[in-house]
Amino acid sequence: NAGVTQTPKFRVLKTGQSMTLLCAQDMNHEYMYWYRQDPGMGLRLIHYSVGEGTTAKGEVPDGYNVSRLKKQNFLLGLESAAPSQTSVYFCASRATGTRPYEQYFGPGTRLTVT
């Protein structure tokens, strides 16, 4: 049971390049989330999904897009990377029903935009 995995673990981009971060979970969770973590700012929600085919904006959605074509995958896209998007990105998921309120986190992706 792998839990929540993220691909890649590290990435360096040049300004203006695009990339997609992949989050996969094998726990059959309905809800999935993308956060960014910056020094001194904690984790901030970028986008989230409450089920396959759904997405919604979080606190800091500008410059990012997401898709949830399959229940187990949640993709985060940067169409034109900017240095302000240098951050550590975390994906999380959670179930509904019993023990619904704990979020399970992936290991994070460190992204540097130069």
Place this chain on the structure above:
Amino acid sequence: AQTVTQSQPEMSVQEAETVTLSCTYDTSESNYYLFWYKQPPSRQMILVIRQEAYKQQNATENRFSVNFQKAAKSFSLKISDSQLGDTAMYFCAFMNLLNTGNQFYFGTGTSLTVIP
């Protein structure tokens, strides 16, 4: 939006001693959950403890316990018998059960160092 405040950016404690990390939050809701997550140098976010707002009894998990003061909107974490492995960033988080998606709101974290 909800706000979560952790006013102690850094703390240290001697091994085997007790330390308390502070967290306050601001909400007008009555139905919510509070959490403490630990982030060691590996970067992995690990759930330490959760508290349901409707429960008056403070949650406890082994050496970790909370002091939940609902009226004061305070949620502190007490670590007893501190161990070297407790060295990590600790984040307080709030979740409103009525929000679609039940997203978490995190504080800015407290960096805890356990000194041998």
